[in-house]
Amino acid sequence: MSDGEITLGEDGGVVYHVLGEELRLEILFGPEPAQVLARYADLTGHASLPPRWTLGYHQSRWSYESERVVREIAREFRQRRIPCDAIHFDIDYMDGFRCFTWDRNAFPDLPGLLADLHEDGFKAVAMIDPGIKVDRGYDVCADGVEQDVFCKLPDGSLFHGPVWPGECYFPDFTSPRVRTWWGQWYERLLRAGFDGFWNDMNEPTIFGGKTFPPRVQHDFEGQGAEHWQVHSAYGMQMVRATKEGLDRLRPGRRNWVFTRSAYAGTQRYASTWTGDNFSTWEDLRITPAMLMNLGLSGMAFAGSDIGGFNGAPTPELYARWLTSAAFHPFFRTHTAKGTPWQEPWRYGEEVEAVCRKYIELRYRLLPAIYTLFWQYAAQGMPMMRPLFFEDPTDERLRAIDDQWLFGDHLLVAPALEAGMHAREVVIPAGTWYDFWSDEPVEGPCIISCETPLDSVPLFVRAGAVLPMGPVQQFVGEKPDAPLELHLFPGTAVSWLYEDDGESLAYQQGAFRLTRFEMHFDGAELVLRREVSGTWRPPRRPITIIFHTDTIYQVLFDDSPHFVLNNQVQLADDTWQVLRAAIA
Structure with a gap:
């Protein structure tokens, strides 16, 4: 295995830099994009169907730091009748950032809290990082040292580096034995009541040095390797260990994991998101292209941090981001420590109403959206598709990255710029119906659509049967x-x-x-x-x-x-x- 990078030139050229002695290229022929993606899924592995609740709306923050705050957030969603399926627990729920623990002062009765969330229709998602605090009084660390599961330097000493808890050891997830060891630790979090897991910092990241030194040693399935040879796959092997451990602990269940770092084939184990973005119009504008590219790379179950992770969105920016994200595969608001609160009701009554409208629409569309996930699992087809899927020979469609096909029959063209009261929409060949007015439009053509804050231009292909369900506060309520x-x-x-x-x-x-x-x-x-x-x-x-x-x-x-x-x-x-x- 070798590590490398691809550079896409402005002239259309591609340069591939590789470290190591091996260069292997797999060339997948179509000719249609759907055929290429089906063959890519056959080569790298098919995604499994996720639990249906993961398709609903998720609310997150770094961090909801206490039981009291989590209960307040859950209560506001239900009282305001804004649908929500999941609340995420970022790293501050832990005891000193020690993985597989929780802070008994901030969360004195975590199992009771999670049971109450379940009673109200919420699922709970917990973050877990790969770094294990160097602390022999910490059972995960002590057992890891005894079981010899941590990465080492060439001289045989344990490699350690600073992350959130301070100095940390790191499991060698390229070893099957270590992956089994890692997976067992999720049992205590499952017993507490967590439903899904978020693997973060798994590039892997260490403070100061950014990542591991290149000579850190790995088992690499018994073949032996240095870190520079397996760096890109470390995150995938972590989520593999997580997913396989959960599958052993909860057999017969769909166990859901999402990850910050990935490699070809990660869709077998986890979904993803675009990482720590910024509360800017530029970041909103590039989000659809990022998600479509992830879909073309096999990681179609993806989304962004709605409103931006770093910074503070204006009410208009938050509303535009959420209404656009209602038509993304993964639908989650998330923001950083020290930023203003970023729940849908924090921006005034108008924005709250707009957010409620589109979150409700998301839930009404769940029968159709779940069908898109079946297509993804079975055929490798992304839910969010570039317009050139309509006609790969049309070069004009290849350049469009601010509107997309959401499955076979929906065309989405949101406003992605500040103060945008109208926008041009490219309508592909055939007849399309305006979702809001039922007015037919004959393509191919370019039309102008008004875009008030509460309106996303949305079109349905002629001949479509669009299945829809009820407005509900959480998946399975009705x-x-x-x-x-x-x-x-x-x-x-x-x-x-x-x-x-x-x-x-x-x-x-x-x-x-x-x-x-x-x-x-x-x-x-x-x-x-x-x-x-x-x-x-x-x-x-x-x-x-x-x-x-x-x-x-x-x-x-x-x-x-x-x-x-x-x-x-x-x-x-x-x-x-x-x-x-x-x-």
Whole structure:
């Protein structure tokens, strides 16, 4: 294995610098982007489906430093009716930054706190760093020394460097034995009630020197290596150790980890985010490109720190960031110590209302978004796709990085600049419907869309079946709520993927996959439906909503159904063919 870097030149050239004796290139042919990504996933590994709650809204800060503060944050979300699924615990929850501990003064009853959060529909996510404080009275350190799991220098002495707790040892995650040792320590945090984990500082980072000296020794799966040879993979091996440990401790569950550092193949173990950004319009502007590039690199379950980690966003910047991020795979606000509070209600009533509107929309779109995650896990397709996926031969589309496809059928074009009251939107070929007004637009074309603070230009492809659920305060709050199928007349194929959202039973066929194929000739809409898989959702009503002119007759398998306001109510979903006559 070798370490190296790629330099992309302004002239389009690519320069690859590599340290070591080996240069290996894998060339993946398409010709379509989707085919390239499918082959990349086959080569480096497919992501697993995450627990469904991770698709909701997450609230974080460095740090919510006490039980009292965490309870206040949770209470505000529920009282203000702003949906939220997860509260994150940054490093200050620990006892002196010692991993796998917690501060008994700030959190005197951590299990009780987490149980109460669960009762209110929240999940809890804890940060863990790789650095283990040099302290023989600290059980993780003492056991690590005894078990010989820490990285060493060439003379055999233990390598140590300063991080948050002070001087730290670092596990050698390139050793299978060490990965097993690391994974067992999560048991105490699981017993306390944590649901997910955040592996940070795992480039690896040390203060002053930035990272390990190049001659630090690694096991490297028994082959032996120096740090300069395995540096880029250290973070991936850490989250591998974490994920595999969680899978042993909680078998049959979807255990979720996200990571700051990654390498090709990390999607098998973790999701990610863009790291410590700034509260600037420039950082908001470059975020979509960063996330689309991560998706093209296999790490599609990614997001940014909404509002910026460093600094203080204006109310306008925070609102624009959150409304844009509602259409990102990972949806989390996070900010640094010493910055102003950055929850959705901190910027006045107008911004709070805007944030609530788009967080609610995110939850309504979860049936569609979860289906995108199935496509990612099964086929390597990112949820957030560059516009050139529509036509890879169109060079104009390759340069567009401020709007994107969110799955097969949604086109998102948010305002990303200060004071932007309108923006140009590139509409790809075909018919698209304005999500807010149902007005059709014929592409390819460029149109101007108004962008008041509460409006993100959003379009739906003709022929789409867009599944939507209810507004809910957390994932799973309303398991038997009606499922809405929004029909936008045209010709296309759509999918709806469903399962229990928590277990691994889907890997044995316990899922439900529905394929919709729509045809429309201007007068009659025909929708054919095919269902596979053994999982059955809770019994629920189905609402079919037609986004078109007046519907005057609807047949389900040749049986007529009553139509009111272009909607049809069904008691079950056993039908196979829908026919609708449009005035």
